[in-house]
Amino acid sequence: METFELILFLLTAVIASSILDKFLPPLSLPLVQIALGAALALAVPTPLEWGIDPELLLILFIAPLHFNESRHVDSGALWKNRWGIASLSVGLVFAIVAACGATLHALLPAVPLAAACALGGAMGSTDAVAVTALTHDRRFGRRHEALLKGEALFNDVTGTVVFQCCLTILATGSFSLLHAGEEFALDLFGGFFGGLIMGLLAWGLLQVLRRTGLDNPTLHVMLELLLPFVIYLAAKSLHIGAVIAVVASGLMLSLLPQRHTAATARTKLQAQSVWTTLEFVLNGIIFVVLGMQLPRLLEPAAEGSLGDPATLLGVVVVLTLVLEGVRFLWLLAMDVRAAIARGDGVRSCFAREALRGTLAMALAGAKGGITLSLMLTLTASAALSAAGRATLVSIASGMIVLTLVLADFAVPALTPSKRSAKRTRDRVDAEIDLTLGVIASIEADAHLTGAVKGAAVDAVDEPATVIVMHRYAEMLEDLAPAASPAAAARARAEVARVRGLYDQLDGIARRAARWDEGEGDMEGEESPAAPSLSDQFHQMRETHDAVEDVQAQALVRELQLIKAMVADDSIDAAHAKDLRNDVYIQQLVLD
Structure with missing residues (x-):
C-alpha cells in the first residue's frame, strides 16, 4: 500500500508541476519539477526520503526514455557527425575527469585524487532527458543539435567505466589499463552490437505477429513499452552495457523497413500518443525524484557537518565553471576543425553569433539522472569515510542543480526558439x-x-x-x-x-x-410545437x-x-x- 501511495504521490506532483509551469514562465518544466520535489520532501515524509536504488532509477526511467529518444533521433545526422559524437562521448569525458578531478583535489586535499576523478567521471555523463527538454524548443543548428543528442545517448558508457575504475583504484590502490580497456570495450561495443542484435530480434517478432494476423494496435504498443525493460535486463545478464544496448536497439528499429498501410499508420499514431504521455510522466517523475533527493543529499553541507557551507558552495561553483569551461573549449576546438574542413576559415568560429551558439551548446549539457545514480552508489563504497562520501554526493548534487539552472536561464538567452524561428x-x-x-x-x-x-x-x-x-x-x-x-x-x-x-x-x-x-418569443410570437x-x-x-x-x-x-x-x-x-x-x-x- 505504501508503494501504491508513493506512485499516486509522484503522479500528483507531476500534474501539479505542469500546472505551476503555466504561472512560472521564466522557469523550464524540469526546474519547476525539481523545486516541487524538494519542497515536498521537506514538507511530507515519503519512502524516498531514505534514498532510492540507483539501478531502479536506471531501469525504470533512463532505459525507456533512451529507447524512445533513439527511435526518433535523426540517424542520418548521427552518422554524419559520428566522429564529433565520438569525440564528445570519449575525449571530452576524459578531459572533464582530468580537469574536475585535479581541481577538486587541489581545493579539498582531503579528498583522494581517485575519488575526485570519480566525481569527474559521473559529471561526464550528460542527462539525455534534460538535453531533450532543451533542444525540443531551442534552435542550435542541425550539426550542434545532432552532436548534443548523440553525446547524451552515448557518453554514459565512458563516464560509468571511468567512475568504476576510479572506485577500484580507491579500494585496491592499483589500476590495470588492460582490465579497464576490456571493461570499456565490453560495455561500449558489446552493448552496442548486442543492442543491434536484440533490436533485430524485436523487429522480427513484430513482423511475425503482423504476418500471422496476431498483431493489433494494443498488442503492438504493449510490446514497444516492454522492449526497453527486457533489453536492459538481458544486457545486464550478459554483462554488457545495458543503456547502450537499449539505445542501439532503438536505432536498429528506426532503421529497419516498416510497412506503410492505413493499419500501420493508425498503430503508429496510437503508439506515438502512448509514448508521448509516458515520456511526459517519466520525465516528470525523474525530476521530481531528483528534487526529493536533494534535501537529503545537501543537508549535511547545509548543517556544516562537512565543514564551512560557504566553502563547499564555493567548491561547487568553481567545479561547475571548470566543467562548463572545458566543454566550451572542447566544442570551440571542434567548431574550428569543422570550419577548416569546410574551407570557411578559423575566423568564422570567433564571430559573435558563432560563439553564442558554442556557449549555448556547452551550457546545454546539463547533468541529471545518470550522474545522480552513479553518485548514489558511493554509499556502498567502503573505501571512503562516511564524511567523504557525503561530501562528494553533496558536491555532485549542487553541480547538478547549478548546471540545470545555467541551462535553464542561459541557453534561452543565447539561442532563438524553434517556434519563433519557424x-x-x-x-x-x-x-x-x-x-x-x-x-x-x-x-x-x-x-x-x-x-x-x-x-x-x-x-x-x-x-x-x-x-x-x-x-x-x-x-x-x-x-x-x-x-x-x-x-x-x-x-x-x-x-x-x-x-x-x-x-x-x-x-x-x-x-x-x-x-x-x-x-415563447420576446415579441409575443407563439412558440411552435416543441419537438x-x-x-x-x-x-x-x-x-x-x-x-x-x-x-x-x-x-x-x-x-x-x-x-x-x-x-x-x-x-x-x-x-x-x-x-x-x-x-x-x-x-x-x-x-
Whole structure:
C-alpha cells in the first residue's frame, strides 16, 4: 500500500508541476519539477526520503526514455557527425575527469585524487532527458543539435567505466589499463552490437505477429513499452552495457523497413500518443525524484557537518565553471576543425553569433539522472569515510542543480526558439492566405455538403458549414498577432464576418431552447410545437454527421490549396510538409 501511495504521490506532483509551469514562465518544466520535489520532501515524509536504488532509477526511467529518444533521433545526422559524437562521448569525458578531478583535489586535499576523478567521471555523463527538454524548443543548428543528442545517448558508457575504475583504484590502490580497456570495450561495443542484435530480434517478432494476423494496435504498443525493460535486463545478464544496448536497439528499429498501410499508420499514431504521455510522466517523475533527493543529499553541507557551507558552495561553483569551461573549449576546438574542413576559415568560429551558439551548446549539457545514480552508489563504497562520501554526493548534487539552472536561464538567452524561428512573418502570412482559401472553399461547397434542416435550425441553410468555418476562423485569430499588418487586417475582418454568422446560428439555438421551456418569443410570437426528445437527438446526430462531412471535405481542399501554393512558390517544401502533416493527423482523427 505504501508503494501504491508513493506512485499516486509522484503522479500528483507531476500534474501539479505542469500546472505551476503555466504561472512560472521564466522557469523550464524540469526546474519547476525539481523545486516541487524538494519542497515536498521537506514538507511530507515519503519512502524516498531514505534514498532510492540507483539501478531502479536506471531501469525504470533512463532505459525507456533512451529507447524512445533513439527511435526518433535523426540517424542520418548521427552518422554524419559520428566522429564529433565520438569525440564528445570519449575525449571530452576524459578531459572533464582530468580537469574536475585535479581541481577538486587541489581545493579539498582531503579528498583522494581517485575519488575526485570519480566525481569527474559521473559529471561526464550528460542527462539525455534534460538535453531533450532543451533542444525540443531551442534552435542550435542541425550539426550542434545532432552532436548534443548523440553525446547524451552515448557518453554514459565512458563516464560509468571511468567512475568504476576510479572506485577500484580507491579500494585496491592499483589500476590495470588492460582490465579497464576490456571493461570499456565490453560495455561500449558489446552493448552496442548486442543492442543491434536484440533490436533485430524485436523487429522480427513484430513482423511475425503482423504476418500471422496476431498483431493489433494494443498488442503492438504493449510490446514497444516492454522492449526497453527486457533489453536492459538481458544486457545486464550478459554483462554488457545495458543503456547502450537499449539505445542501439532503438536505432536498429528506426532503421529497419516498416510497412506503410492505413493499419500501420493508425498503430503508429496510437503508439506515438502512448509514448508521448509516458515520456511526459517519466520525465516528470525523474525530476521530481531528483528534487526529493536533494534535501537529503545537501543537508549535511547545509548543517556544516562537512565543514564551512560557504566553502563547499564555493567548491561547487568553481567545479561547475571548470566543467562548463572545458566543454566550451572542447566544442570551440571542434567548431574550428569543422570550419577548416569546410574551407570557411578559423575566423568564422570567433564571430559573435558563432560563439553564442558554442556557449549555448556547452551550457546545454546539463547533468541529471545518470550522474545522480552513479553518485548514489558511493554509499556502498567502503573505501571512503562516511564524511567523504557525503561530501562528494553533496558536491555532485549542487553541480547538478547549478548546471540545470545555467541551462535553464542561459541557453534561452543565447539561442532563438524553434517556434519563433519557424513562425516568421512570411510563414504566418502564407498560413493566413491558406486558411482564408479554405474558408472560401467551404462556403462555396455549402450547397453540396452539410445541409441540415430542423426545428432549431430552419433559418440557417448550412449550420454545419458555419460551424466548420468558425473552427478555421479561430485559427485565423491565433495567427493574426504574428502576421504583417495587411494580412492581420484581412484575418480579423474574416474572423468578424464568420463570428457574425456563428452568433446568428447560436442565437437561433438559444431561441429554440427558450421555446422548449415554454417562454415563447420576446415579441409575443407563439412558440411552435416543441419537438420530441427523440427528434432533438436525431437533429443533433444529423448536425454532427454533417459537420464531419464538411470538415473532411475542407481538409481535402486544404491539401489541394497547399499543393497550389507550393507550385506558385507561396510556401517552400519544408513549410508545405509541416502543413500537410497537420492535415493528415486531422484526417486520421476523423477516421
